[in-house]
Amino acid sequence: MLEWLIPQAQMEALRAVIDENDKFVVVAHKNPDGDAVGSSLAMMLYLRSLGKTADVVLPNAFPDFLTWLPSADDVVVYETAAERACELVAAAQVILCLDFNSPSRLGPLGESLCSSSAQKILIDHHLYPEEGFFSLMLSAPEACSTAELVYRVIYRLSSVQALSLDVAQAIYTGMMTDTGSFAYASNRKDIYLIVAELIAAGVDKDLIYRRVFYNASTSRLRLMGYVLYKKMKIYSRMNAALITLSYDELMHFKVQKGDTEGLVNMPLQKKGVRFSCFLREELPGKINVSLRSVGDFPCNTLAAEYFGGGGHKNASGGEVHDTMEAAVEKFVKAMNAYRKELTE
Ligand SMILES: [Mn+2]
Incomplete structure (x- = not known):
């Protein structure tokens, strides 16, 4: 069977x-x-x-x-x-x-x-x-x-x-x-x-x-509100989205392990978005990269090429050892390099 x-x-x-x-x-x-x-x-x-x-x-x-x-x-x-x-x-x-x-x-x-x-x-x-x-x-x-x-x-x-x-x-x-x-x-x-x-x-x-x-802490719910209202950037023409959270922001919301789980998926709920990236500054200068996609967009090849990581086609990750600005720059560069796959 x-x-x-x-x-x-x-x-x-x-x-x-x-x-x-x-x-x-x-x-x-x-x-x-x-x-x-x-x-x-x-x-x-x-x-x-x-x-x-x-x-x-x-x-x-x-x-x-x-x-x-x-x-x-x-x-x-x-x-x-x-x-x-x-x-x-x-x-x-x-x-x-x-x-x-x-x-x-x-x-x-x-x-x-x-x-x-x-x-x-x-x-x-x-x-x-x-x-x-x-x-x-x-x-x-x-x-x-x-x-x-x-x-x-x-x-x-x-x-x-x-x-x-x-x-x-x-x-x-x-x-x-x-x-x-x-x-x-x-x-x-x-x-x-x-x-x-x-x-x-x-x-x-x-x-x-x-x-x-259904196991969220108060800090997680507040963080979700903050992320959606203030921190989610939609690149409409690229069908992509980016969320960043700095070390200071994580401290401000008293973020516990698990509080940021799944945040990367939320922009995929927006009509048209195929690719979502979440940059989380775990420690000053150490940025964790989470990538998600829907359909055929290959997060894993992008992760390997730009973020020293890998994973599945629709869910991958990597790391950046640099400032948040540098990580965002990398993301924009990666997104542009995959323009064809994202927009066709
Ligand atoms: Mn598994």
Whole structure:
């Protein structure tokens, strides 16, 4: 019934690795999002249900709106518990690498991974996984989320009966957040067959939606108002939009981790806008770049060319180590270089 996104040979290789080993660590990318945390916890819980030792290690903390996830308290965060994180990585026989395509996406945790002799297995939906680093790659850019791939792994290795409510909730959260609540990257029929199975396992999708999206702080709501009223610049003729927030502005609004999540998507609601860029000055002189697009506009190639980053076609990011003025200049230059793609 389900399209096979992962070839049978890779699935069998993964089965053998799971059968033959006992100590697993699951890692996901820096600034973990709903898919990174949801897919990792689902994998950890599944492995534990098989009697394995399994832990999740993340490079840094995840946002508040994910703390309700089953066993979220078990996550070991490298930034605040480096010693414990390194112990687990060093003791692991297998490291499952979820929702990222290169150890460079892990920050300093990547170094500890590189020095570990454990087998590294990729389960991911980003394009262009780093060749040579992973001993086995389950890479499927067609998947809506890594959580979808974790569902497929569990379904194919153990059947749908292995799906506990906790695992199902974690998977649903990853699928929902990575598709903007099934608003993009979600046109494949089998996504909804999976959702149906998750609901059959007891998932309350309406409740998960509220937990994740109706969870804003006052500062976030005020910040959204400020951004839309004062800071969103629309380039009508280019079908593009830009939002900038300086370090001082972030301080003024007492912005917490997660408060700026999704702001980059808002200009896409304007009729005609195909490309949106959000420049956030995390620290003076360090600017985080978020890019979003609709349709065929390739954010990832623009991100790679101008912002030293990458990602998906419709959602990418990068960094600028310079002033905000310089970052805006770069954006304008990039936008003009892509005039044809933006306006045709
Ligand atoms: Mn993802």
